Amino acid sequence: MTMNWKRHLREEGYLEFGGFRVELTLDNTFMDLEYIPRIIVYDEETERWHVLRNPIPKGKTLEDNWDNAIEVLERIAGGVEEPIFGEPDVAVRFARALRSLADGS
Structure with a gap:
């Protein structure tokens, strides 16, 4: 799959791989007046x-929020940061899939 995954995610708001x-997405879980950036992941x-x-x-x-979220994903793709889901198996598979996407394989 040849694509600029970061641009696609930034422009479309989602990415499948x-x-x-x-x-x-944005979240105001704590009923704050301001929304915070959030990344949600569906695992097939x-x-x-x-x-x-x-x-x-x-x-x-809003644009800064999206850019900051993508920077977190870039760090995961680069192996600098591990994804935190609370489910280690999901985290391992997600990191592997994201690294493959970033490597173009």
């Missing part, structure tokens, strides 16, 4: 949605 669907194997728990720095604009 290796049995996963990644979506950029577990048939469930998971929230990526890695911290995403809050930006000044």
